[in-house]
Amino acid sequence: MPPSLPVSRSLSTMSETAVYEPERSIFLRLEEFAEDAETRLGRANGNTYQRRPGLENVHDGQLMVRLKKKRYIIIDYGYQPNSHDFEIAKTVPHIGIPNGAGQSICSTKECPRIGVPVLLYDSEPNEPMSLYLRGGMCFSCQRNLNEKRRTQRKRKSDAPPAREARMGGDGGEIPSMGPASGNASQYKYNNQVVELNPEAVVINGAVHGTRTRGPDYRCHEISSDLLRIISELSQETLSLMQHSSGATGVAPTADSVNYCYDQAFLSASRATFLLAQWKASWDEVAGENFDSRVLDEAAVAQGFSNYPPGIANSAALDGGTMQLLMMPGDTMHSNEHENEPSTEV
Secondary structure (H helix, E strand, O other), X not given: OOOOOOOOOOEEOOOOOOOOOOOOOOOOOHHHHHHHHHHXXXXXXXXXXXXXXXXXXXXXXXXXXXXXXXXXXXXXXXXXXXXXXXXXXXXXXXXXXXXXXXXXXXXXXXOOOEOOOEEEEEOOOOOOOOHHHHOOOOHHHHHHHHHHHHHHHHHHHHOOOOEEOXXXXXXXXXXXXXXXXXXXXXXEEOOEEEEOOOOOOOEOOOOOOOOOOEOXXXXXXXXXXXXXHHHHHHHHHHHHHHHHHOOOOOOOOHHHHHHHXXXXXXXXXXXXXXXXXHHHHHHHHHHHHHHHHHHHHHHHHOOOOOOOHHHHHHHHHHHHHHHHXXXXXXXXXXXXXXXXXXXXX
């Protein structure tokens, strides 16, 4: 069973002996709660003041909640709106009745309390609806969930900063590789922290010495460059292996091995990028050929087989193709009525 309404330094409550008395109207006059907002609610975001106590395992009563930018709301989990209240809510922007208000049960498993309150007052009605009104939870469960999220955010902010992912791009930077020190599995990409395998290699965009596919750079041109780069990769990798083992007769050093490695890795990155570009270009060409073949077949089926392919495609699009794309039953139904006399007046 979820715990009852939490009491903390940011939550002000009424006397423990107070008894819940439902509001008589959904419309509150400003003077009824102005003093509560000014002296009891407090100014900090997240502060709450309980104006009417709740009923154990039924609802959380009526509360004032301080939101951001000095905004505050008054919500009542025990109020059940009537038809007159709905009419008031249509004309008064500060009042709101979400779906299920006063009736829907909290979405938390095994919680019996009301999960959707009535909005009695919103100091900034043009702002988005508060999570307390659209979350589907009673105030207690929603508050507990908010605290868990706040704790998780704090833990993330206390953790070591995420590394910026080092990508291969037009600037000629060699893509990052291998495990890094610290929190190596977290990278910041497009302002989002993503989890990557510590051994992950990321290629983002055209690597230095390559280009993306386009109208004048398609499968044929890409394949020529790809084969050339793969040949270079083979030679550079062989040179790296021989030099690092001392087979060339020159003693390897860290700098010389790193240089050979960087050259081989850059070629591998180029080859990987161009291979992906070749496949994407091939898919595009295959799609275009498929569309052209479908149109040619449609033209032949409609009697345009004597036209050149380009003209046949255009002729098919003038109307024959649409009939061909109908379901067989629809085509037969259309043909059956072609020769019938018109019944229009």
